[in-house]
Amino acid sequence: MAISKILIVDDSATDRFYLTEVLESHGYQVVALESGEACVERAAEIKPDLIIMDIIMTGLTGFQATRMLTKDPMTAKIPVILCSGKLQVTDHSWAEKMGAKACVQKPIPKDEIKAIIDKLG
16 A cells, blocks of 8 residues: 555644654645544544654543444554654553554654655555
């Protein structure tokens, strides 16, 4: 599956802006949302090829939202990359248990995010 549309989910406007700039510079179409709830509600409608989501957010965390997405037949096949500025050792195993394809430290270096997307695509 070629990845062309990416959904960014982060409650930080700065992080949404940074990822949008990086991804658009690589030619991806980007949609950005501010919460896990919005992601769960709108992912099936948006139909992204990939979701990049913060772990620590108010309301639904990235872990909870990812679990809900992977359990829903309409969104289960959309790969999710979880990220956090305060990544813990256990976050990688939790991300995998929730169905995420990767778990990375924020801010995600430009070359690293492109390499992860290429690997998933």
